[in-house]
Amino acid sequence: MNKIKSLDDLRKMKQNLEHEMNIREKSNEPESLVQIRVAMATCGIASGARTVMNTLVEKIEKDKIPAVVTQGGCMGYCYAEPTIEVKVPGKDPVVFGNVDSQRAIDILEKYVVNGELLEGIIPTNYQTINEKK
Amino acid sequence: MAQFKMHLLVCGGTGCRASQSEIIVENLKSEIKNLGLENDAQVVITGCFGFCEKGPIVKIVPDNTFYTQVKPEDCAEIVREHILKGRKVKRLLYEDPETQKHIEDSKHMNFYQKQIRIALRNCGFIDPENIDEYIARDGYAALGNIITGMSPQEAIDIMKKSGLRGRGGGGFPTGIKWEIASKNKADQKYVVCNADEGDPGAFMDRSILEGDPHSVIEAMAICGYCIGATKGIVYIRAEYPLAIKRLKIAARQSRAYGLLGQDILGSGFSFDIELRYGAGAFVCGEETALIKSMEGLRGEPTVKPPFPAEKGYLGKPTNVNNVETFANVPAIFLKGAEWFSSIGTAKSKGTKVFALAGKINNVGLIEVPMGITLREVIFEIGGGIKDGKKFKAVQTGGPSGGCLTEKHLDTPIDFDNLIAAGSMMGSGGMIVMDEDDCMVSVAKFYLEFTVEESCGKCAPCRIGNKRLHEILEKICSGKGVEADIDYLKNLSRVIKDTALCGLGQTSPNPVLSTIECGACYEKCKFTAIHVQ
Ligand SMILES: Cc1cc2nc3c(=O)[nH]c(=O)nc-3n(C[C@H](O)[C@H](O)[C@H](O)COP(=O)(O)O)c2cc1C
Numbered sequence: 001m002n003k004i005k006s007l008d009d010l011r012k013m014k015q016n017l018e019h020e021m022n023i024r025e026k027s028n029e030p031e032s033l034v035q036i037r038v039a040m041a042t043c044g045i046a047s048g049a050r051t052v053m054n055t056l057v058e059k060i061e062k063d064k065i066p067a068v069v070t071q072g073g074c075m076g077y078c079y080a081e082p083t084i085e086v087k088v089p090g091k092d093p094v095v096f097g098n099v100d101s102q103r104a105i106d107i108l109e110k111y112v113v114n115g116e117l118l119e120g121i122i123p124t125n126y127q128t129i130n131e132k133k
Numbered sequence: 134m135a136q137f138k139m140h141l142l143v144c145g146g147t148g149c150r151a152s153q154s155e156i157i158v159e160n161l162k163s164e165i166k167n168l169g170l171e172n173d174a175q176v177v178i179t180g181c182f183g184f185c186e187k188g189p190i191v192k193i194v195p196d197n198t199f200y201t202q203v204k205p206e207d208c209a210e211i212v213r214e215h216i217l218k219g220r221k222v223k224r225l226l227y228e229d230p231e232t233q234k235h236i237e238d239s240k241h242m243n244f245y246q247k248q249i250r251i252a253l254r255n256c257g258f259i260d261p262e263n264i265d266e267y268i269a270r271d272g273y274a275a276l277g278n279i280i281t282g283m284s285p286q287e288a289i290d291i292m293k294k295s296g297l298r299g300r301g302g303g304g305f306p307t308g309i310k311w312e313i314a315s316k317n318k319a320d321q322k323y324v325v326c327n328a329d330e331g332d333p334g335a336f337m338d339r340s341i342l343e344g345d346p347h348s349v350i351e352a353m354a355i356c357g358y359c360i361g362a363t364k365g366i367v368y369i370r371a372e373y374p375l376a377i378k379r380l381k382i383a384a385r386q387s388r389a390y391g392l393l394g395q396d397i398l399g400s401g402f403s404f405d406i407e408l409r410y411g412a413g414a415f416v417c418g419e420e421t422a423l424i425k426s427m428e429g430l431r432g433e434p435t436v437k438p439p440f441p442a443e444k445g446y447l448g449k450p451t452n453v454n455n456v457e458t459f460a461n462v463p464a465i466f467l468k469g470a471e472w473f474s475s476i477g478t479a480k481s482k483g484t485k486v487f488a489l490a491g492k493i494n495n496v497g498l499i500e501v502p503m504g505i506t507l508r509e510v511i512f513e514i515g516g517g518i519k520d521g522k523k524f525k526a527v528q529t530g531g532p533s534g535g536c537l538t539e540k541h542l543d544t545p546i547d548f549d550n551l552i553a554a555g556s557m558m559g560s561g562g563m564i565v566m567d568e569d570d571c572m573v574s575v576a577k578f579y580l581e582f583t584v585e586e587s588c589g590k591c592a593p594c595r596i597g598n599k600r601l602h603e604i605l606e607k608i609c610s611g612k613g614v615e616a617d618i619d620y621l622k623n624l625s626r627v628i629k630d631t632a633l634c635g636l637g638q639t640s641p642n643p644v645l646s647t648i649e650c651g652a653c654y655e656k657c658k659f660t661a662i663h664v665q
C-alpha cells in the first residue's frame with residue numbers, strides 16, 4: 001500500500017475504486033434507475049443471454065448510463081430468446097426479443113438514453129413476471 | 134478488468150458467524166468457481182444486516198434478494214439457480230409474518246422500509262476489512278476536507294449546527310462538548326471512544342465496529358483535529374473479539390495509507406489511535422470510571438465537575454464520545470448540517486439505532502429517524518407481537534429506563550419525550566413484552582443487574598438498590614402490603630437524588646415506571662396493592 005499524500009490523491013483513488021461498488025450503490029435505489037432484466041433461463045442462456053448481459057453491463061459502466069441490470073428467470077417468450085425487459089422510471093416496462101450484442105447496444109443508446117422507439121418490442125397487454133405469479 | 138454482474142453479500146457479523154456464515158462464504162465461492170462464474174459474481178463479507186435472529190443472511194445485489202437462515206448446504210442451490218439461471222430460491226426468502234408471503238427483495242420488507250441508515254450506512258454494505266470499499270463510499274473524504282480546508286472552530290460550528298446529541302445515553306450535544314474540550318488549553322489532549330456497551334441485550338456499538346470500523350476511526354480523527362488532540366483511545370470490552378479484530382485491521386490499513394499517523398494528507402495534522410480493553414464491568418462505561426480504568430486504577434466514578442473535558446485521562450482534557458455518536462460524524466460533514474438536522478424532532482436530530490428484542494416478530498438491529506412512534510417501530514418494522522398476542526409494554530433505556538405502555542404508543546420517540554414518559558433513550562435497547570409478561574419481573578431483573586454492577590463507592594446506590602430489590606422480592610412472593618409502594622417511591626427518590634454517578638441516579642427508574650404504568654391488572658400482586 002502506498003501512502004495517500006494529499007486530498008487530491010484521495011479523491012482520485014475514490015474515483016478509481018467507486019466503480020467496483022457501483023452495483024451495490026445502484027441496488028440502493030433501483031426505482032430511480034432504468035431497470036433491465038435479462039431472461040436467463042436455460043433457453044435464454046443457450047441462445048446467448050449471457051453474452052448480451054455482459055455487453056449491457058460493460059456498456060452501462062463505460063458510458064455511465066443510470067441503469068441496473070439484473071437477471072430473471074424464463075419470461076415465457078422462448079421463440080424470441082434472448083429477451084430483455086426494460087423498465088424506464090415512470091414508464092411501463094417493455095420487452096425486446098431476439099436481442100444480440102449489437103441490438104443490446106442499440107437499445108441502450110436509442111431507447112434508454114434517447115427515448116426513441118425501437119422495433120422488436122414484444123407486444124403484450126403487459127404484466128411483468130412478478131405480477132403474474 | 135472484469136465487471137461483476139452480481140455481488141453476494143454474506144453477513145460476517147457476530148450473530149451470523151455463530152451460525153456458520155464463514156463456511157457459507159467458502160461454499161458460495163467454490164460453487165461459483167465450479168460453474169465458471171468467477172467473472173460474473175463476487176462474494177463479499179459484510180457487517181451485520183440487523184436481521185441477526187433470522188441469520189445467516191445472504192443478500193444478492195443488484196436485485197436485493199434477501200436470503201435468511203441460509204445453511205452451508207444451500208449454497209450450491211443459490212449459485213446454480215439464482216446466479217446462473219436467475220431464479221430465486223423461494224424457500225430461503227424472508228416470509229412476511231402477517232401475510233405468510235415470501236418477499237422477493239429487501240426493499241419490500243417492512244423491516245427496512247421505515248429505516249434511515251446513517252450510523253449503519255455501511256453495515257451490511259461494505260467489507261469492513263477492506264479500506265478501499267470505505268474509501269469508494271467517500272470514506273476519509275470528510276476528514277480530508279476538514280483538515281485541509283477548515284479551521285477547528287468552523288468544523289465545530291458545523292457539528293453544533295447539526296444538532297447531534299450523544300448516543301451513549303446522556304444525549305449531550307456533541308458540538309458543544311467538542312467546543313469545551315477545544316477551549317481547554319493543554320500540552321496533550323485525548324479523544325476517547327466509549328465502546329464499553331454494557332447494557333444487557335445491547336449490541337448496536339458492536340455491530341457498528343464490526344461492520345464499519347473506519348467510520349469511527351475517521352470521526353475520532355476529525356474530533357482530534359477539532360479539539361486539538363493527536364491521540365485517540367478506543368475503550369472496548371474484551372468480550373468483543375471480532376470488533377477488536379476489525380478495528381485493529383482498520384487502523385493498520387489507515388496507517389498504511391497515511392490516513393492515521395504523521396502529517397495526514399500533507400495537512401500537518403497528526404493523529405493515531407490505540408485500543409484499551411475493558412473487563413466488562415457495566416460501571417466502566419461511565420466516562421469518569423472509564424478514564425480511571427484506562428489509567429490502570431479501579432473503575433470507580435468520580436465526582437463531576439471536573440468533567441473529562443477539563444481533567445480527564447492522565448489529568449488532561451479528554452473528549453469522550455460513544456461509538457454510534459462518532460459513526461454519525463463523517464456523514465454529517467459529507468452531507469451537511471442542514472441535511473442532518475432536517476431529520477428528527479425539534480430537539481433530537483438524526484436517527485437512533487435500537488436493538489429490538491423480546492416478544493416481537495422481527496427481532497433485530499434497526500436505525501430509525503428520531504420522532505418515529507413506538508407503534509411504527511413495534512407494529513410495522515417489528516412486524517407486531519409474536520404469536521398474535523397482545524402488546525403490554527416496551528422497556529427502553531435498559532437498567533436506567535422504564536416501561537412504556539399502550540398510552541405511549543403514539544408518542545414520537547426522542548430524548549425528551551422518553552424522559553417525560555418516565556423512561557430513557559439509554560443506549561438503545563428495546564424489549565417488547567406481551568400480555569403474559571410480568572413487568573415487576575422485568576424491573577426486578579434490571580435491579581438485580583444494578584445491584585450486581587454497582588461499584589459500591591457510595592451508600593445510596595450500594596445499599597439502597599439492595600433494599601429496593603428486597604421489597605420487590607417480597608411483593609413478588611405475595612407478601613406485599615400497601616405501604617411497600619410508598620416505601621419504594623421514597624427510597625427511589627432518595628437514591629436518585631444522592632447517588633454519585635449515573636448508574637445509581639437512574640437505577641430506580643425501572644421500578645418507578647412500573648409503579649406508575651399500571652398496565653397490569655390480573656394476577657398482579659403489585660398493582661393489586663395499589664389498586665386496592
Ligand atoms: C453506569 C453508566 C454506564 C454507561 N455505559 C456507557 C456505555 O457502555 N457506552 C457509552 O457510550 N456510554 C456509556 N455511558 C455514558 C457515558 O458516561 C458518557 O456519557 C458517554 O460515553 C458520552 O458519549 P456521548 O456524548 O457520545 O453519548 C454510561 C453511563 C453510566 C452512568
Ligand code: SF4
Binds near residue numbers: 586
Ligand atoms: S452510584 Fe453506584 S455505581 Fe455510581 S459511584 Fe455510587 S455506588 Fe458506584
Ligand code: SF4
Binds near residue numbers: 571572656658659
Ligand atoms: S400485575 Fe404486577 S405481577 Fe402481574 S403481571 Fe403486571 S406487574 Fe407483574
Ligand code: FES
Binds near residue numbers: 148184
Ligand atoms: S450478525 Fe448477521 S444480520 Fe446481524
